[in-house]
Amino acid sequence: GFDSMEGDLRLENVSFRYPGKAEPILKNVSFHVSPGEKLAIMGATGSGKSTLLNLIPRIFEATEGKIYVSGVDVTEWSLKELRDTIGLVPQQSVLFTGSILENLAWGDAEAHVDELEEAAKKAQIHESIDLFPQKYDTRVGQQGVNLSGGQKQRLSIARALVRKPSLLILDDSTSALDVKTETALWDALEGEAATMLVVTQKIRTAQGAHTILLLDEGEVVGYGTHEEL
Ligand code: ATP
Known part of the structure:
Protein backbone atom coordinates (compact mmCIF):
# COMPACT_ATOMS: atom_id res chain seq x y z
CA GLY A 1 0.00 0.00 0.00
CA PHE A 2 0.87 3.66 -0.02
CA ASP A 3 1.98 5.17 3.27
CA SER A 4 1.58 8.79 2.36
CA MET A 5 -1.08 11.10 1.00
CA GLU A 6 0.60 11.02 -2.39
CA GLY A 7 -2.06 10.71 -5.07
CA ASP A 8 -4.92 11.22 -2.61
CA LEU A 9 -7.76 13.13 -4.29
CA ARG A 10 -10.60 14.87 -2.51
CA LEU A 11 -13.37 17.05 -3.91
CA GLU A 12 -15.60 18.95 -1.49
CA ASN A 13 -18.82 20.54 -2.77
CA VAL A 14 -17.30 21.52 -6.08
CA SER A 15 -19.46 23.59 -8.39
CA PHE A 16 -18.47 25.02 -11.71
CA ARG A 17 -19.90 27.43 -14.25
CA TYR A 18 -18.12 28.29 -17.50
CA PRO A 19 -17.25 32.00 -17.65
CA GLY A 20 -20.16 34.01 -18.97
CA LYS A 21 -22.65 31.12 -18.64
CA ALA A 22 -25.62 31.18 -16.31
CA GLU A 23 -26.04 27.42 -15.86
CA PRO A 24 -23.66 25.55 -13.58
CA ILE A 25 -22.13 22.51 -15.29
CA LEU A 26 -21.12 20.87 -12.00
CA LYS A 27 -23.20 21.08 -8.84
CA ASN A 28 -21.89 20.21 -5.38
CA VAL A 29 -19.64 17.36 -6.44
CA SER A 30 -17.90 15.59 -3.56
CA PHE A 31 -15.86 12.41 -3.56
CA HIS A 32 -12.64 10.95 -2.23
CA VAL A 33 -10.16 8.56 -3.85
CA SER A 34 -7.51 7.07 -1.60
CA PRO A 35 -3.98 6.44 -2.83
CA GLY A 36 -3.83 3.17 -4.72
CA GLU A 37 -7.49 3.26 -5.74
CA LYS A 38 -9.10 3.51 -9.13
CA LEU A 39 -12.30 5.48 -9.59
CA ALA A 40 -14.37 5.18 -12.76
CA ILE A 41 -16.57 8.11 -13.75
CA MET A 42 -19.58 7.38 -15.90
CA GLY A 43 -22.41 9.53 -17.18
CA ALA A 44 -24.22 10.56 -20.32
CA THR A 45 -22.61 12.80 -22.88
CA GLY A 46 -22.63 16.38 -21.64
CA SER A 47 -22.99 15.37 -17.98
CA GLY A 48 -19.77 17.22 -17.11
CA LYS A 49 -17.15 14.44 -16.94
CA SER A 50 -14.41 16.18 -18.95
CA THR A 51 -15.15 19.47 -17.22
CA LEU A 52 -14.70 17.79 -13.85
CA LEU A 53 -11.34 16.31 -14.88
CA ASN A 54 -10.12 19.69 -16.12
CA LEU A 55 -10.68 21.29 -12.72
CA ILE A 56 -8.11 19.04 -11.05
CA PRO A 57 -4.99 20.38 -12.84
CA ARG A 58 -6.68 23.81 -12.81
CA ILE A 59 -7.22 24.10 -16.55
CA PHE A 60 -10.42 25.70 -15.25
CA GLU A 61 -10.86 26.90 -11.68
CA ALA A 62 -13.73 25.55 -9.59
CA THR A 63 -16.34 28.26 -9.01
CA GLU A 64 -17.10 26.93 -5.53
CA GLY A 65 -15.75 24.20 -3.29
CA LYS A 66 -12.35 22.70 -2.68
CA ILE A 67 -10.12 20.24 -4.51
CA TYR A 68 -7.22 18.59 -2.67
CA VAL A 69 -4.46 16.67 -4.43
CA SER A 70 -2.14 14.69 -2.13
CA GLY A 71 -3.81 16.49 0.76
CA VAL A 72 -3.02 19.99 -0.49
CA ASP A 73 -5.59 22.45 -1.87
CA GLU A 102 9.88 13.21 -29.34
CA ASN A 103 6.16 12.81 -28.79
CA LEU A 104 6.82 10.56 -25.81
CA ALA A 105 9.41 12.88 -24.28
CA TRP A 106 7.24 15.93 -24.96
CA GLY A 107 9.93 18.51 -24.37
CA ASP A 108 11.39 16.67 -21.40
CA ALA A 109 15.06 16.86 -22.37
CA GLU A 110 16.06 14.67 -19.44
CA ALA A 111 13.90 11.73 -20.46
CA HIS A 112 15.99 8.65 -21.20
CA VAL A 113 15.24 6.43 -24.16
CA ASP A 114 14.84 3.37 -21.95
CA GLU A 115 12.35 5.20 -19.72
CA LEU A 116 10.35 6.19 -22.78
CA GLU A 117 10.41 2.61 -24.03
CA GLU A 118 9.39 1.34 -20.61
CA ALA A 119 6.38 3.68 -20.64
CA ALA A 120 5.52 2.54 -24.18
CA LYS A 121 5.62 -1.08 -23.05
CA LYS A 122 3.29 -0.43 -20.14
CA ALA A 123 0.91 1.45 -22.43
CA GLN A 124 0.91 -1.57 -24.79
CA ILE A 125 2.22 0.42 -27.75
CA HIS A 126 5.84 -0.78 -27.87
CA GLU A 127 5.09 -3.76 -30.13
CA SER A 128 3.35 -1.58 -32.72
CA ILE A 129 6.25 0.88 -32.68
CA ASP A 130 8.73 -1.96 -33.07
CA LEU A 131 7.00 -3.01 -36.29
CA PHE A 132 7.66 0.35 -37.97
CA PRO A 133 10.88 0.28 -40.05
CA GLN A 134 12.18 3.36 -38.23
CA LYS A 135 10.84 2.24 -34.84
CA TYR A 136 10.93 5.09 -32.29
CA ASP A 137 12.28 7.49 -34.93
CA THR A 138 9.12 7.07 -37.01
CA ARG A 139 7.53 10.43 -37.69
CA VAL A 140 3.93 11.01 -36.72
CA GLY A 141 1.58 13.91 -37.39
CA GLN A 142 1.44 15.59 -40.79
CA GLN A 143 3.62 13.79 -43.35
CA GLY A 144 4.16 10.99 -40.86
CA VAL A 145 2.61 7.56 -40.48
CA ASN A 146 -1.07 7.33 -39.86
CA LEU A 147 -1.66 5.91 -36.44
CA SER A 148 -4.97 4.26 -35.63
CA GLY A 149 -7.19 5.80 -32.97
CA GLY A 150 -6.17 3.09 -30.53
CA GLN A 151 -2.47 3.59 -31.25
CA LYS A 152 -2.82 7.33 -30.64
CA GLN A 153 -4.60 6.66 -27.36
CA ARG A 154 -1.86 4.30 -26.20
CA LEU A 155 0.87 6.75 -27.22
CA SER A 156 -0.85 9.46 -25.18
CA ILE A 157 -1.07 7.16 -22.18
CA ALA A 158 2.62 6.28 -22.55
CA ARG A 159 3.49 9.97 -22.65
CA ALA A 160 1.61 10.54 -19.39
CA LEU A 161 3.39 7.58 -17.75
CA VAL A 162 6.84 8.97 -18.61
CA ARG A 163 6.32 11.63 -15.95
CA LYS A 164 5.46 9.04 -13.29
CA PRO A 165 2.33 10.86 -12.15
CA SER A 166 0.94 10.21 -8.69
CA LEU A 167 -2.54 10.80 -10.11
CA LEU A 168 -3.30 9.39 -13.55
CA ILE A 169 -6.45 10.69 -15.23
CA LEU A 170 -7.71 8.99 -18.36
CA ASP A 171 -10.54 10.74 -20.21
CA ASP A 172 -12.14 7.96 -22.24
CA SER A 173 -8.62 7.05 -23.34
CA THR A 174 -9.23 3.35 -23.89
CA SER A 175 -12.39 3.61 -26.00
CA ALA A 176 -10.64 2.37 -29.15
CA LEU A 177 -8.83 -0.57 -27.51
CA ASP A 178 -9.92 -4.19 -27.89
CA VAL A 179 -10.63 -6.22 -24.76
CA LYS A 180 -7.31 -8.07 -24.79
CA THR A 181 -5.19 -4.92 -25.16
CA GLU A 182 -7.20 -3.05 -22.58
CA THR A 183 -6.85 -5.88 -20.06
CA ALA A 184 -3.09 -5.98 -20.62
CA LEU A 185 -2.98 -2.22 -20.18
CA TRP A 186 -4.80 -2.27 -16.83
CA ASP A 187 -2.55 -5.07 -15.61
CA ALA A 188 0.52 -3.04 -16.57
CA LEU A 189 -0.86 0.09 -14.90
CA GLU A 190 -1.43 -1.74 -11.62
CA GLY A 191 0.66 0.12 -9.05
CA GLU A 192 1.95 2.52 -11.68
CA ALA A 193 0.24 5.66 -10.42
CA ALA A 194 -0.92 5.99 -6.85
CA THR A 195 -4.40 6.91 -7.95
CA MET A 196 -6.36 6.53 -11.17
CA LEU A 197 -9.39 8.40 -12.40
CA VAL A 198 -10.95 6.87 -15.48
CA VAL A 199 -13.82 8.31 -17.49
CA THR A 200 -15.43 5.55 -19.47
CA GLN A 201 -18.57 4.64 -21.38
CA LYS A 202 -17.82 0.93 -21.02
CA ILE A 203 -19.28 -1.02 -18.11
CA ARG A 204 -16.50 -3.56 -18.42
CA THR A 205 -13.86 -0.87 -17.91
CA ALA A 206 -15.74 0.54 -14.92
CA GLN A 207 -16.00 -2.92 -13.35
CA GLY A 208 -12.22 -2.94 -13.00
CA ALA A 209 -12.37 0.12 -10.75
CA HIS A 210 -12.74 0.06 -6.96
CA THR A 211 -15.53 2.61 -7.09
CA ILE A 212 -17.83 4.02 -9.75
CA LEU A 213 -19.16 7.56 -9.71
CA LEU A 214 -22.22 8.36 -11.80
CA LEU A 215 -22.72 11.91 -13.01
CA ASP A 216 -26.00 13.24 -14.34
CA GLU A 217 -26.29 16.85 -15.46
CA GLY A 218 -23.37 17.82 -13.28
CA GLU A 219 -24.58 16.06 -10.14
CA VAL A 220 -23.35 12.89 -8.46
CA VAL A 221 -26.29 10.48 -8.68
CA GLY A 222 -24.44 7.30 -7.75
CA TYR A 223 -21.27 6.33 -5.91
CA GLY A 224 -20.25 2.83 -5.00
CA THR A 225 -18.97 -0.48 -6.26
CA HIS A 226 -20.38 -2.04 -9.41
CA GLU A 227 -22.40 -4.45 -7.28
CA GLU A 228 -23.86 -1.61 -5.20
CA LEU A 229 -24.97 0.46 -8.20
P1 ATP B 1 -18.78 13.67 -23.28
O1 ATP B 1 -19.07 12.33 -22.70
O2 ATP B 1 -19.55 13.93 -24.52
O3 ATP B 1 -17.32 13.96 -23.42
P2 ATP B 1 -18.85 15.14 -20.79
O4 ATP B 1 -19.66 14.44 -19.77
O5 ATP B 1 -17.39 15.00 -20.72
O6 ATP B 1 -19.36 14.76 -22.25
P3 ATP B 1 -18.37 17.97 -20.78
O7 ATP B 1 -17.50 17.91 -21.98
O8 ATP B 1 -17.74 18.22 -19.48
O9 ATP B 1 -19.26 16.67 -20.68
O10 ATP B 1 -19.48 19.08 -21.05
C1 ATP B 1 -20.46 19.41 -20.07
C2 ATP B 1 -21.24 20.63 -20.54
O11 ATP B 1 -20.37 21.75 -20.56
C3 ATP B 1 -21.82 20.51 -21.94
O12 ATP B 1 -23.11 21.08 -21.92
C4 ATP B 1 -20.89 21.34 -22.79
O13 ATP B 1 -21.57 21.89 -23.87
C5 ATP B 1 -20.42 22.40 -21.81
N1 ATP B 1 -19.07 22.90 -22.14
C6 ATP B 1 -17.98 22.15 -22.32
N2 ATP B 1 -16.89 22.93 -22.55
C7 ATP B 1 -17.32 24.21 -22.52
C8 ATP B 1 -16.69 25.49 -22.68
N3 ATP B 1 -15.38 25.59 -22.92
N4 ATP B 1 -17.47 26.59 -22.57
C9 ATP B 1 -18.79 26.49 -22.32
N5 ATP B 1 -19.44 25.33 -22.16
C10 ATP B 1 -18.74 24.19 -22.26
Whole structure:
Protein backbone atom coordinates (compact mmCIF):
# COMPACT_ATOMS: atom_id res chain seq x y z
CA GLY A 1 0.00 0.00 0.00
CA PHE A 2 0.87 3.66 -0.02
CA ASP A 3 1.98 5.17 3.27
CA SER A 4 1.58 8.79 2.36
CA MET A 5 -1.08 11.10 1.00
CA GLU A 6 0.60 11.02 -2.39
CA GLY A 7 -2.06 10.71 -5.07
CA ASP A 8 -4.92 11.22 -2.61
CA LEU A 9 -7.76 13.13 -4.29
CA ARG A 10 -10.60 14.87 -2.51
CA LEU A 11 -13.37 17.05 -3.91
CA GLU A 12 -15.60 18.95 -1.49
CA ASN A 13 -18.82 20.54 -2.77
CA VAL A 14 -17.30 21.52 -6.08
CA SER A 15 -19.46 23.59 -8.39
CA PHE A 16 -18.47 25.02 -11.71
CA ARG A 17 -19.90 27.43 -14.25
CA TYR A 18 -18.12 28.29 -17.50
CA PRO A 19 -17.25 32.00 -17.65
CA GLY A 20 -20.16 34.01 -18.97
CA LYS A 21 -22.65 31.12 -18.64
CA ALA A 22 -25.62 31.18 -16.31
CA GLU A 23 -26.04 27.42 -15.86
CA PRO A 24 -23.66 25.55 -13.58
CA ILE A 25 -22.13 22.51 -15.29
CA LEU A 26 -21.12 20.87 -12.00
CA LYS A 27 -23.20 21.08 -8.84
CA ASN A 28 -21.89 20.21 -5.38
CA VAL A 29 -19.64 17.36 -6.44
CA SER A 30 -17.90 15.59 -3.56
CA PHE A 31 -15.86 12.41 -3.56
CA HIS A 32 -12.64 10.95 -2.23
CA VAL A 33 -10.16 8.56 -3.85
CA SER A 34 -7.51 7.07 -1.60
CA PRO A 35 -3.98 6.44 -2.83
CA GLY A 36 -3.83 3.17 -4.72
CA GLU A 37 -7.49 3.26 -5.74
CA LYS A 38 -9.10 3.51 -9.13
CA LEU A 39 -12.30 5.48 -9.59
CA ALA A 40 -14.37 5.18 -12.76
CA ILE A 41 -16.57 8.11 -13.75
CA MET A 42 -19.58 7.38 -15.90
CA GLY A 43 -22.41 9.53 -17.18
CA ALA A 44 -24.22 10.56 -20.32
CA THR A 45 -22.61 12.80 -22.88
CA GLY A 46 -22.63 16.38 -21.64
CA SER A 47 -22.99 15.37 -17.98
CA GLY A 48 -19.77 17.22 -17.11
CA LYS A 49 -17.15 14.44 -16.94
CA SER A 50 -14.41 16.18 -18.95
CA THR A 51 -15.15 19.47 -17.22
CA LEU A 52 -14.70 17.79 -13.85
CA LEU A 53 -11.34 16.31 -14.88
CA ASN A 54 -10.12 19.69 -16.12
CA LEU A 55 -10.68 21.29 -12.72
CA ILE A 56 -8.11 19.04 -11.05
CA PRO A 57 -4.99 20.38 -12.84
CA ARG A 58 -6.68 23.81 -12.81
CA ILE A 59 -7.22 24.10 -16.55
CA PHE A 60 -10.42 25.70 -15.25
CA GLU A 61 -10.86 26.90 -11.68
CA ALA A 62 -13.73 25.55 -9.59
CA THR A 63 -16.34 28.26 -9.01
CA GLU A 64 -17.10 26.93 -5.53
CA GLY A 65 -15.75 24.20 -3.29
CA LYS A 66 -12.35 22.70 -2.68
CA ILE A 67 -10.12 20.24 -4.51
CA TYR A 68 -7.22 18.59 -2.67
CA VAL A 69 -4.46 16.67 -4.43
CA SER A 70 -2.14 14.69 -2.13
CA GLY A 71 -3.81 16.49 0.76
CA VAL A 72 -3.02 19.99 -0.49
CA ASP A 73 -5.59 22.45 -1.87
CA VAL A 74 -4.91 22.74 -5.63
CA THR A 75 -4.87 26.53 -5.35
CA GLU A 76 -1.89 26.22 -3.01
CA TRP A 77 0.14 24.07 -5.42
CA SER A 78 2.44 25.76 -7.89
CA LEU A 79 0.80 25.19 -11.25
CA LYS A 80 3.88 23.49 -12.64
CA GLU A 81 4.23 21.05 -9.75
CA LEU A 82 0.50 20.33 -9.74
CA ARG A 83 0.55 19.51 -13.44
CA ASP A 84 3.71 17.43 -13.07
CA THR A 85 2.09 15.29 -10.41
CA ILE A 86 -1.04 14.75 -12.53
CA GLY A 87 -0.96 12.76 -15.76
CA LEU A 88 -4.05 13.88 -17.67
CA VAL A 89 -4.72 12.04 -20.91
CA PRO A 90 -7.33 14.08 -22.79
CA GLN A 91 -10.19 12.63 -24.80
CA GLN A 92 -8.63 13.78 -28.07
CA SER A 93 -4.99 12.79 -28.04
CA VAL A 94 -2.72 15.55 -29.23
CA LEU A 95 0.31 14.37 -31.19
CA PHE A 96 2.63 16.86 -32.79
CA THR A 97 4.69 16.55 -35.94
CA GLY A 98 7.88 14.82 -34.95
CA SER A 99 9.16 11.38 -34.07
CA ILE A 100 7.41 8.97 -31.76
CA LEU A 101 10.31 9.43 -29.35
CA GLU A 102 9.88 13.21 -29.34
CA ASN A 103 6.16 12.81 -28.79
CA LEU A 104 6.82 10.56 -25.81
CA ALA A 105 9.41 12.88 -24.28
CA TRP A 106 7.24 15.93 -24.96
CA GLY A 107 9.93 18.51 -24.37
CA ASP A 108 11.39 16.67 -21.40
CA ALA A 109 15.06 16.86 -22.37
CA GLU A 110 16.06 14.67 -19.44
CA ALA A 111 13.90 11.73 -20.46
CA HIS A 112 15.99 8.65 -21.20
CA VAL A 113 15.24 6.43 -24.16
CA ASP A 114 14.84 3.37 -21.95
CA GLU A 115 12.35 5.20 -19.72
CA LEU A 116 10.35 6.19 -22.78
CA GLU A 117 10.41 2.61 -24.03
CA GLU A 118 9.39 1.34 -20.61
CA ALA A 119 6.38 3.68 -20.64
CA ALA A 120 5.52 2.54 -24.18
CA LYS A 121 5.62 -1.08 -23.05
CA LYS A 122 3.29 -0.43 -20.14
CA ALA A 123 0.91 1.45 -22.43
CA GLN A 124 0.91 -1.57 -24.79
CA ILE A 125 2.22 0.42 -27.75
CA HIS A 126 5.84 -0.78 -27.87
CA GLU A 127 5.09 -3.76 -30.13
CA SER A 128 3.35 -1.58 -32.72
CA ILE A 129 6.25 0.88 -32.68
CA ASP A 130 8.73 -1.96 -33.07
CA LEU A 131 7.00 -3.01 -36.29
CA PHE A 132 7.66 0.35 -37.97
CA PRO A 133 10.88 0.28 -40.05
CA GLN A 134 12.18 3.36 -38.23
CA LYS A 135 10.84 2.24 -34.84
CA TYR A 136 10.93 5.09 -32.29
CA ASP A 137 12.28 7.49 -34.93
CA THR A 138 9.12 7.07 -37.01
CA ARG A 139 7.53 10.43 -37.69
CA VAL A 140 3.93 11.01 -36.72
CA GLY A 141 1.58 13.91 -37.39
CA GLN A 142 1.44 15.59 -40.79
CA GLN A 143 3.62 13.79 -43.35
CA GLY A 144 4.16 10.99 -40.86
CA VAL A 145 2.61 7.56 -40.48
CA ASN A 146 -1.07 7.33 -39.86
CA LEU A 147 -1.66 5.91 -36.44
CA SER A 148 -4.97 4.26 -35.63
CA GLY A 149 -7.19 5.80 -32.97
CA GLY A 150 -6.17 3.09 -30.53
CA GLN A 151 -2.47 3.59 -31.25
CA LYS A 152 -2.82 7.33 -30.64
CA GLN A 153 -4.60 6.66 -27.36
CA ARG A 154 -1.86 4.30 -26.20
CA LEU A 155 0.87 6.75 -27.22
CA SER A 156 -0.85 9.46 -25.18
CA ILE A 157 -1.07 7.16 -22.18
CA ALA A 158 2.62 6.28 -22.55
CA ARG A 159 3.49 9.97 -22.65
CA ALA A 160 1.61 10.54 -19.39
CA LEU A 161 3.39 7.58 -17.75
CA VAL A 162 6.84 8.97 -18.61
CA ARG A 163 6.32 11.63 -15.95
CA LYS A 164 5.46 9.04 -13.29
CA PRO A 165 2.33 10.86 -12.15
CA SER A 166 0.94 10.21 -8.69
CA LEU A 167 -2.54 10.80 -10.11
CA LEU A 168 -3.30 9.39 -13.55
CA ILE A 169 -6.45 10.69 -15.23
CA LEU A 170 -7.71 8.99 -18.36
CA ASP A 171 -10.54 10.74 -20.21
CA ASP A 172 -12.14 7.96 -22.24
CA SER A 173 -8.62 7.05 -23.34
CA THR A 174 -9.23 3.35 -23.89
CA SER A 175 -12.39 3.61 -26.00
CA ALA A 176 -10.64 2.37 -29.15
CA LEU A 177 -8.83 -0.57 -27.51
CA ASP A 178 -9.92 -4.19 -27.89
CA VAL A 179 -10.63 -6.22 -24.76
CA LYS A 180 -7.31 -8.07 -24.79
CA THR A 181 -5.19 -4.92 -25.16
CA GLU A 182 -7.20 -3.05 -22.58
CA THR A 183 -6.85 -5.88 -20.06
CA ALA A 184 -3.09 -5.98 -20.62
CA LEU A 185 -2.98 -2.22 -20.18
CA TRP A 186 -4.80 -2.27 -16.83
CA ASP A 187 -2.55 -5.07 -15.61
CA ALA A 188 0.52 -3.04 -16.57
CA LEU A 189 -0.86 0.09 -14.90
CA GLU A 190 -1.43 -1.74 -11.62
CA GLY A 191 0.66 0.12 -9.05
CA GLU A 192 1.95 2.52 -11.68
CA ALA A 193 0.24 5.66 -10.42
CA ALA A 194 -0.92 5.99 -6.85
CA THR A 195 -4.40 6.91 -7.95
CA MET A 196 -6.36 6.53 -11.17
CA LEU A 197 -9.39 8.40 -12.40
CA VAL A 198 -10.95 6.87 -15.48
CA VAL A 199 -13.82 8.31 -17.49
CA THR A 200 -15.43 5.55 -19.47
CA GLN A 201 -18.57 4.64 -21.38
CA LYS A 202 -17.82 0.93 -21.02
CA ILE A 203 -19.28 -1.02 -18.11
CA ARG A 204 -16.50 -3.56 -18.42
CA THR A 205 -13.86 -0.87 -17.91
CA ALA A 206 -15.74 0.54 -14.92
CA GLN A 207 -16.00 -2.92 -13.35
CA GLY A 208 -12.22 -2.94 -13.00
CA ALA A 209 -12.37 0.12 -10.75
CA HIS A 210 -12.74 0.06 -6.96
CA THR A 211 -15.53 2.61 -7.09
CA ILE A 212 -17.83 4.02 -9.75
CA LEU A 213 -19.16 7.56 -9.71
CA LEU A 214 -22.22 8.36 -11.80
CA LEU A 215 -22.72 11.91 -13.01
CA ASP A 216 -26.00 13.24 -14.34
CA GLU A 217 -26.29 16.85 -15.46
CA GLY A 218 -23.37 17.82 -13.28
CA GLU A 219 -24.58 16.06 -10.14
CA VAL A 220 -23.35 12.89 -8.46
CA VAL A 221 -26.29 10.48 -8.68
CA GLY A 222 -24.44 7.30 -7.75
CA TYR A 223 -21.27 6.33 -5.91
CA GLY A 224 -20.25 2.83 -5.00
CA THR A 225 -18.97 -0.48 -6.26
CA HIS A 226 -20.38 -2.04 -9.41
CA GLU A 227 -22.40 -4.45 -7.28
CA GLU A 228 -23.86 -1.61 -5.20
CA LEU A 229 -24.97 0.46 -8.20
P1 ATP B 1 -18.78 13.67 -23.28
O1 ATP B 1 -19.07 12.33 -22.70
O2 ATP B 1 -19.55 13.93 -24.52
O3 ATP B 1 -17.32 13.96 -23.42
P2 ATP B 1 -18.85 15.14 -20.79
O4 ATP B 1 -19.66 14.44 -19.77
O5 ATP B 1 -17.39 15.00 -20.72
O6 ATP B 1 -19.36 14.76 -22.25
P3 ATP B 1 -18.37 17.97 -20.78
O7 ATP B 1 -17.50 17.91 -21.98
O8 ATP B 1 -17.74 18.22 -19.48
O9 ATP B 1 -19.26 16.67 -20.68
O10 ATP B 1 -19.48 19.08 -21.05
C1 ATP B 1 -20.46 19.41 -20.07
C2 ATP B 1 -21.24 20.63 -20.54
O11 ATP B 1 -20.37 21.75 -20.56
C3 ATP B 1 -21.82 20.51 -21.94
O12 ATP B 1 -23.11 21.08 -21.92
C4 ATP B 1 -20.89 21.34 -22.79
O13 ATP B 1 -21.57 21.89 -23.87
C5 ATP B 1 -20.42 22.40 -21.81
N1 ATP B 1 -19.07 22.90 -22.14
C6 ATP B 1 -17.98 22.15 -22.32
N2 ATP B 1 -16.89 22.93 -22.55
C7 ATP B 1 -17.32 24.21 -22.52
C8 ATP B 1 -16.69 25.49 -22.68
N3 ATP B 1 -15.38 25.59 -22.92
N4 ATP B 1 -17.47 26.59 -22.57
C9 ATP B 1 -18.79 26.49 -22.32
N5 ATP B 1 -19.44 25.33 -22.16
C10 ATP B 1 -18.74 24.19 -22.26
